[in-house]
Amino acid sequence: MRKLAAGNWKMNGTSADIPQLEALAAAHANAGVDVVMCGPATLLHRMAVTGVSIGGEDCHPETSGAHTGDISAEMIKDAGATHVITGHSERRTDHGEDNALIAAKTTAGWAAGLHVILCIGESEAQYRAGDTLEVLRAQMDASIPDGATAQTTTIAYEPIWAIGTGLTPTPEEIAAVHANLRAYLMDRFETGSQMRLLYGGSVKASNADEIFALANVDGALVGGASLKAADFSPIITALENA
Ligand code: PEP
Numbered sequence: 001m002r003k004l005a006a007g008n009w010k011m012n013g014t015s016a017d018i019p020q021l022e023a024l025a026a027a028h029a030n031a032g033v034d035v036v037m038c039g040p041a042t043l044l045h046r047m048a049v050t051g052v053s054i055g056g057e058d059c060h061p062e063t064s065g066a067h068t069g070d071i072s073a074e075m076i077k078d079a080g081a082t083h084v085i086t087g088h089s090e091r092r093t094d095h096g097e098d099n100a101l102i103a104a105k106t107t108a109g110w111a112a113g114l115h116v117i118l119c120i121g122e123s124e125a126q127y128r129a130g131d132t133l134e135v136l137r138a139q140m141d142a143s144i145p146d147g148a149t150a151q152t153t154t155i156a157y158e159p160i161w162a163i164g165t166g167l168t169p170t171p172e173e174i175a176a177v178h179a180n181l182r183a184y185l186m187d188r189f190e191t192g193s194q195m196r197l198l199y200g201g202s203v204k205a206s207n208a209d210e211i212f213a214l215a216n217v218d219g220a221l222v223g224g225a226s227l228k229a230a231d232f233s234p235i236i237t238a239l240e241n242a
Helices: 015-027 041-048 073-078 089-094 099-111 124-128 132-143 171-188 205-212 229-241
Strands: 004-008 034-038 053-056 083-086 115-120 153-157 197-200 219-222
Touching (some): 015 034, 015 041, 034 083, 041 053, 041 073, 053 073, 073 099, 099 115, 099 132, 115 132, 132 171, 171 197, 171 205, 205 229
Parallel strands (some): 004 034, 004 219, 034 053, 053 083, 083 115, 115 153, 153 197
16 A cells, blocks of 8 residues: 555645645655645645645535535535545534544545545543543544545544644554554455554654554654645655655
């Protein structure tokens, strides 16, 4: 399977930041891994002409209609995107998104022809209570629709307490979780052995080598360190060399 370095600009970025993507495109024109940058809807058109593959950060489950301020998967595709994130913990928390809604958004992404990066992750309290695997399995049961395939879907494991905090699980913890996720995916989906499993949460140039060396880590979803080409480029290179 081809590995994936995915960035997530979140609510960051204006036209002044497009040169960051142009620099990435120039530096990684023939990357040995897939590179996708997910960005705000306002910038997708401009991001899409840089040469870097582009994704939306969220989509509405319906194709169109009276949903002021929302963006459909069709619109994201039309703007030039190939990917969309669903289930990011900031959507789950800030917008009260539950697993059923995330499943519907994922189905909408597929229907529009987008590859979905579906996020799961436990809270700090759940981690401390030792409930991580149970929480992740429950999220996957209810948020990954039955039709998921390696071609249409990537799963991103993002411990909520590691996002934007500079904290990460130990390599042993990441490896153990990813092994468990792989077993789940193989059990449930025909192409589960080929479905990419990303790690996300405070990935940066200084820890990328160690994380990418782990079994069943097929790439990363990167927030803060995706905003500047100088920070994201070494992460792409680390993935290529893993
Ligand atoms: C994210 O938001 O998906 C993320 C992993 O953020 P960060 O890399 O900043 O922790």
